[in-house]
Amino acid sequence: MALITILFFVLMLVGAPVAFAIGISGFVFFATDGGIPMSIAVQKIATMSQSFPLLAVPFFVFAGHLMNESGITERLFKFSYVAVGWMAGGLAQVAIVLATLMGGVSGSAVADAAMEARILGPTMVAKGYGKGFSAAAIAVGSLITATIPPSIGLILYGYVGNVSIGQLFLAGIVPGLLMMAGLMLTTYLIARKRGYVVADSERPTLAALGRAAWDAKWALFFPVALVLTIRGGLFTPSEVGAFAVVYAVFVGFVFHRDMTFKRLKRAFSHAISDIGLIMIIILMSGMVGFAIIYLQVPQGISSWMLAGISDPRLIVLAVLGFLLVAGLFIESTVLVLLLTPIFVPVVTQVGIDPVHFGILMMSIVTLGGMTPPVGVAMYAVCSLMNVRIEEYTVESIPFVATIVVLIVALLFLPDVVLWLPRMAFG
Template sequence: MTLLAVTFFVLMILGLPIAFAIGIAGFTFFATGPMPPSIGVQQVASASQSFPLLAVPFFVLAGHMMNRTGITSRLIACSSVLVSWMAGGLAQVCIVLSTLMGGVSGSAVADAAMEARILGPGLIARGYSRGFTAAVIAVSSLITATIPPSLGLILYGFVGNVSIGRLFLAGIVPGLLMMAFLMVTAWLIARRRGYGAEAKAPPSLADVRRAVADAKWALLFPLALLFAIRGGLFTPSEVGAFAVVYAAVVGFLLHRELTWKRLTEALTEAVVDTGMIMLIILFSGMVGYAIIFEQAPQSVAAALTALTEEPVLVVALILVFLFVAGLFVESTVLVLLLTPIFLPIVQPLGVDGVHFGILMMTVVTLGSMTPPVGVAMYTVCSLLDCPVEEYVVESLPFVGAVVALIVVLTLWPGLVLFIPNALM
């Protein structure tokens, strides 16, 4: 087990792509361990034989198609009408847009990159500092980790055998609360620095009605997914196919902005993204088998319970570990590798797997917004030409707001579970 971990981290430090670092580390374990390498190959193959995994390529394709249907511009307009009258108006638009885009793209990095290209230059031109602009865009993209359809929640449900439908429903309240926490933080900073509102007064009811009506197909998308799953019309995998059909209907027939050229571009990008994600998933299946074979969950459980058997404290210790790990390892990898370790530890203590999944996804995805290897952080900073040092300082209040929310959700699981419990 030590050889596997050392090989993985050495290869990652050397700059090898994450998927190949996992794969080589896994094959090293089987080549030098008590089991023949053919077992490792079998685990790679068996990881691909999963019906729930069909949701991944479908939702990835749907997200790329949605971004080419004019939905983004309509969501920006809707967000501007709703919150641009507040202090730090454009920053508030970024946060609300992340919430709305989370129901479309399913990817925090894709959301952050899009907002950095479209809204970032406007914020800087209006006097917002580059660090503040980058921090608002990067950290608010974290909302995508919980708002359905989150790709991370799909992978967590697949690995942990947890209901993806319940996970989708459970992500609604935490996502909205995260939006509220970040908006309050942005408002306080904007008031202190004099970042003004874009609109002179709150919108009238007629303005809100027009903005919502113009963006109705984007706003209805996550609701349609949830109702389809709750109503038993589709499984989570089938609802991914429905998402692709929905995007095509909106793009070709309703907005009439999805051309064949744009569709080809969406397909090409979806193939690249899906290939990368699936490689990580397949090789992680092999490493996951090795982790279970070496009884790592039992060893970690024994170490934690030796410290305390209080469920809240055990969860808190795990979340601290996940946060530190998220600083160095990409969130998808952590979900695939660590869910089989930690979920069997917390469930016997009475912690709901859905509740733990929301906490886990939020914490590990936060690593994408923090140094030293934050993908969303580097993406936004490079697009906005922002020094990482400035970003780190400006992001501290927003990261603090997210940590405060995680504490609240940990102590009051009912905030996460009352919607799935009520509807499912």
Template sequence: MTLLALVFFVLMLLGLPIAFAIGMAGFSFFVTNELMPVSIGVQQVATASQSFPLLAVPFFVLAGHMMNRTGITHRLIACSSVLVSWMAGGLAQVSIVLSTLMGGVSGSAVADAAMEARILGPGLIARGYSKGFTSAVIAISSLITATIPPSLGLILYGFVGNVSIGRLFLAGVVPGLLMMAVLMATVWAIARRRGYGAESAERPTLRAVGRAVADAKWALLFPVALLFAIRGGVFTPSEVGAFAVVYAGVVGFLLHRELSWAGMMEALGEAVVDTGMIMLIILFSGMVGYAIVFEQAPQSIAAAMAGLTREPLLVVAMILVFLFLAGLFVESTVLVLLLTPIFLPIVTPLGVDPVHFGILMMTIVTFGSMTPPVGVAMYTVCSLLDCPVEDYVVEALPFVAAVLALIVVLTLWPGLVLFLPNALM
């Protein structure tokens, strides 16, 4: 295991793509282990692909790319603007609400951050918001996508940990809405102090809200339809992915009439590239996962933690601190695939609900995408808005503190996370 970890981190530092770094690290374990034929490693790569729940990944990726071409984005922006532009820091508030609504469409934090940086970023800067503040709001609000269904991270966690994806989707709704509220409160406090005004002088009328919601109804109904389809037993999570593609096609071609055949081909091409990248990571992670189990890493780590404490809350806290530090250096998808088989067997015997732990884990590892030194969402937004990273870091500190405080609350009160899945499933 030491050689495997060493090879992985050395290859990462050398700039090798993550999927190949995982594959070569896993392969090194089987080459150097006399008790383990190399053919077993090859079999594990093939075995990792033989999973019905994995079908949800390419379907949801394709649905997200199709949705971005159906005219849904500008309808959601209009809806968000009507709802919150009257508040202090109006356009920044719009960005946060839009992240919440887009989380139910794209399922990807980086995609959401890039879209908002292109569309809302220049407008925020033109209205006097600093580049650092603008970048921090857009990047960190994309964290909401980590829990709002259909989160790709939750699908992968459910696949690796054998946890109900339907329950995970339901459990992510309340934390996602709480994240929105916490970030909006942070923006409000900063905007009041700096004099970032509202975009609209008056609060919207019920008629204006109703009109905006009606115009964006097909986007707003999408995550609701997914949850009810899973809860009602109409579709499995994998089948819901196929339904999402059909839904995006119907909305794009027939209802909004903004999805062209050329746009459909572009979405398909982008989805193939994204799916290929994700699936390579998943397949090569099969070797590493087998090595982790063979070396009894979960048992060793559990024994080490038991020597420190048997208190479930403290064990979860230690794991979350480790995940936060790991997320600063490694992409969230990789952490979910590699660390779920280690930590889930540790916390489950202690009475920690795997759904609760999944929401905490997905939030904290995705948070790494918004923080240095290797935050993908952070670099994406800063490059698009030409913002120095040091300015971003300074402006992001209040938002980082707010997010960490919310994670502490969600850890201490599992009922906030488990309320919906326990009530509906």
């Protein structure tokens, strides 16, 4: 296992694509272990693609792009602006609420961060908000997208860890809303201190808020429909993904009338690129996943951790600390695919609910995408807004600290995470 780990990090350091780094490391394991035929490696790649639950990933990725092209994103932005634009730090508040609403339709933190950087970034800077502050609010706010269903990360975690995706979706709702509240409070305090206030800070009337909500009704209805159809047994998570695609096309063409065949083609193009990138990483991880199980890595780590710490929550806290550091250097999708088979058996053995752990794990590894040195969402936002990484890093500290404190609190308050799935599934 040491050889695979060293080779993987060396390939990453020299700039090899993530999928190639995983694939080459996996093939080297099979080539150097004489007891396993190389044909097994090819079988493991093929096996990873033969999964019905995994269909949810391309469906939701495609649905997210369709919703961006169908006018749904624009209407969610208008609703967010009416709802919270009047607060101190109004546009930053809008970014955080929009990330929460987009989490219910796109499932991708990076896609949400890039979209908001294009839509809100220039306006925030023009209105006098600091560039670093604006970029940090947008990038860290997009973390909510990885927790609110239908999170792509939660789908992968459920698939690899053999955990109910439906329960994970429900478990992510309350933590996602708490993240929104925590980041909005942080934004409010910073904005009040720096004078990032709105000239016209009059609260919206109930009628204005109602009109904005009615205009965005089809977008706001989708997350509700997603949860109800899964809980009611009408659709599996994979089938809900297919429903999301049909829903986005129907709303775009029939109700919003913003969708055109040119936009549909553009959504196809963007989705194919994203799906190809995600799927090749998933397929290559099949070999490394086999190596992890074959070498009994979960059992070894479990014995080591259980020997040193007795409190289950402290064990999970140590795991989360490791994931936080790993997330600084490795993309969240890779961490979920490679480390879920290792840590789920460990936390399950000490009595921690894997649904509870899944929410904590996804939140902490996705946070790495908003922090240096290799944060994907961070680089996307800073590039689009022309912000220096140093400036972004300093401004992001209060937002990152808020998320870390919340994750630790959720670790010690499992009922906050689990009461919705328990109420729905028993």
